[in-house]
Amino acid sequence: MSTQYKPAIHFQHVDYRIGDIEILNDITGSFPQGRITTLVGPSGAGKSTLLKLCNGLISPANGEIFVKDKAIGEYDPVELRRMVGMALQSAPMVNGTVYENLNLPLELQGQQLAKEEALELLEDVGLKGDLLERKVKELSGGQRQKVSIARTLVNKPEILLMDEITSSLDRASKLEVEELISKINRKYKTTIIWITHNLQQALEIGDYTWVMMDGQVVETGESSLLEDPQNDRVEEFVKGVVS
Numbered sequence: 144m145s146t147q148y149k150p151a152i153h154f155q156h157v158d159y160r161i162g163d164i165e166i167l168n169d170i171t172g173s174f175p176q177g178r179i180t181t182l183v184g185p186s187g188a189g190k191s192t193l194l195k196l197c198n199g200l201i202s203p204a205n206g207e208i209f210v211k212d213k214a215i216g217e218y219d220p221v222e223l224r225r226m227v228g229m230a231l232q233s234a235p236m237v238n239g240t241v242y243e244n245l246n247l248p249l250e251l252q253g254q255q256l257a258k259e260e261a262l263e264l265l266e267d268v269g270l271k272g273d274l275l276e277r278k279v280k281e282l283s284g285g286q287r288q289k290v291s292i293a294r295t296l297v298n299k300p301e302i303l304l305m306d307e308i309t310s311s312l313d314r315a316s317k318l319e320v321e322e323l324i325s326k327i328n329r330k331y332k333t334t335i336i337w338i339t340h341n342l343q344q345a346l347e348i349g350d351y352t353w354v355m356m357d358g359q360v361v362e363t364g365e366s367s368l369l370e371d372p373q374n375d376r377v378e379e380f381v382k383g384v385v386s
């Protein structure tokens with residue numbers, strides 16, 4: 144798939160270890176620029192670890208990672224975090240208003256988010272402007288997740304990493320967040336790398352999919368691969384034999 148699109152992130156023979164334990168083993172592959180790639184696989188396969196390598200939260204034991212053709216180690220860490228945003232299942236929020244939370248990334252850089260920009264971000268994630276001065280603790284789970292995504296967008300990241308962002312949401316909020324991420328991908332051409340346990344979601348929202356098992360990437364391709372996997376272990380996993 145890397146031949147068809149420019150890679151936003153490229154892994155080349157990447158290993159990751161904690162002490163003597165091999166967590167990721169010889170990962171090679173690309174995440175195409177401007178597309179949505181879903182990462183699936185059994186619990187413990189190494190999906191979150193791989194995501195953390197993409198924004199330099201952790202570093203490989205061996206191999207190279209390139210972000211937009213530049214070795215990840217050559218980026219200034221602040222520049223890298225601005226370029227590669229990350230949203231989590233349950234994002235930590237400060238105990239204040241929606242605005243105060245949206246302002247956090249800029250406050251940490253000694254800047255301030257303009258109110259108009261904050262309103263635009265809320266609009267982008269489908270929230271009404273009058274929420275800006277509301278306390279986040281008064282928001283629903285779905286609204287909080289949208290604020291967390293809006294906060295990730297403050298730095299206008301070119302690449303968005305998402306770890307299980309809909310798994311704690313009800314069905315309606317899950318659909319809204321999926322639609323929202325598709326919209327962000329279309330509007331800003333943001334590259335999205337999305338971990339999900341939900342294979343239906345991976346199939347529906349993903350352009351591409353990586354299937355990981357035991358610290359390795361075992362199958363990659365267009366997300367429709369999940370309907371007809373070539374690898375026997377992937378087929379078993381998809382059928383729910385392996386969980």
Ligand SMILES: Nc1ncnc2c1ncn2[C@@H]1O[C@H](COP(=O)(O)OP(=O)(O)OP(=O)(O)O)[C@@H](O)[C@H]1O
Pocket residue numbers: 161166184185186187188189190191192193
């Ligand atoms: N800090 C750590 N110390 C020791 N082992 C770790 C640590 N973090 C992760 N691991 C191990 O690394 C492996 C991969 O973990 P990772 O969280 O990346 O998997 P995952 O595919 O994201 O799993 P899940 O779907 O359950 O979130 C697991 O076996 C896990 O136990």
